[in-house]
Amino acid sequence: MIHPSIIKKQRMTLFILLFFITITIVIGTGLGYSSLSYDRLIPTLIGQGTFKEEFILFSIRLPRIFITLLAGMALALAGAILQGITRNDLADPGIIGINSGAGVAIAVFFLFFPINVGSFIYLLPVVAFVGALLTVCLIYLFSYKKYEGLQPVRFVLVGIGIATALSGVMIVLISSAEQEKVNFIAKWLAGNIWGTDWPFIWAILPWLVILIPFTLYRANRLNLLNMNEPTAISVGVSIEKERIVLLLTAVALAASAVSVTGGIAFIGLIAPHIAKALIGPRNQLFIPISILLGGWLLLLADTIGRNVVDPDGIPAGILVALIGAPYFLYLVLKN
Structure with a gap:
């Protein structure tokens, strides 16, 4: 049973985050080139x-604000799930290569397939999901041992290696592409919020509407997966089945986000850590906070970035990386 004081603290934290999001939205609507x-x-x-x-x-x-907010929420939730199923604080969809897999799939689709304006926007999350899914299958394959199960540290290290390899694939893809398409992919790699129209919101929103409640419903299973495996098995949890289901959830969330925002890393790393520090490690408590925190952090980064330098500003992905990369190194040294 969760103590009433902790629930009260969670509600207060959620209220404060909603206040910060509202203030940032109001400030963001008034700032810009026009x-x-x-x-x-x-x-x-x-x-x-x-x-x-x-x-x-x-x-x-408003379209840019809402798409940034939704993408930040999706990335934060994906990071929280990955950290839970791997029991590794370094797991993040950007760091372990999921975002890179989605990016390569989008680049292939954009460069080599005929684009129908009407369906292009709605196909992007699906294409990104396929690329991210293939990537995570490779990571899972190389980090799984038959008699020991998934190796959390190996999962992250293999993911970093595959992310590096996919970066090379991306360079090869764009080396012979048209300049206009190269510019688009370069913006994507920098984490520039490019899906800034209402249809992009309708493309990403259904993924969050389905997957956020699903994850909250499975929050207690995530708590059990955070324990050692004998304990989880003793209470009747099918570990590999739960991991695969939740891993697919994280992949879908990350893919839907990066399909419209570009290769943004570290949101999924930072937001869950801050949320756990504020409210504790129980998933049903910190996941809602992590979702709002991730949305606010990306929204804040984009609001600052697009107003620092006129007219194009600094991509939100670069601003997030300036904070996230040192924090990642700190976690590596700590662990």
Whole structure:
């Protein structure tokens, strides 16, 4: 049984994060290459703005804000799942190669397949999922031992190795591509939020609507997987089955996010760690906090990045990496 004081602390933390997200959204709507006065936000929202104000808010700012928020949530949840099923604090979809697998699949699709404008947006998460799934199958194959099961440390190390190899594959793919397509893939690799229109939101939203409740429903199974294997088996948990189901969930979440935001790493590493530090290691407690925290961190990084340098700004993936890479090294030394 969870102590009422801990539940109260969780609710307070969620409320504070929602407040931070709201403030960041409000600030983000007014900042940018074309500014929007804050005293005009509410009139514009209720349909009393000028054509320019409504275009800036509804066609430029809000789609980008919502897609960034959703992608950050998906990446944070994917990281929390991976850390739980591998019992390894270094697991992150960007670090272990899942994002790279999705990126290579998107690059192949973009470079070599005919693109239908109407279906392209909705196919991207599916294509990314296929690439990420093939990648994680390789990682799982090389880190699994018949009589010992999944090796958590080996899982991360194999993932890093495959991510490096996939980076080489990406370079080969773009070396002979058209300049316009190379520019797109370069932006993707930098973690530049490129899916900034409403259809991209409808493309990623169903994945989160299904997979977030599913993960919360399986949170107690994640708690058991965090224990040693004999304990989990003794209470009737089919370890490999649960790992595979949750691993597929993490892959789908990460793929749906990076298909519209690019190769953003470290959100899935940082957000779960901060959430655990705030509320403890129980998955049903820290996962909701991790989801909101991941959304807020990526939204904050993008809001800062797109306003630092005009007109293109700094990709959110680079800003996140500036914080995440030193934190990853700290965790490596600590572990």
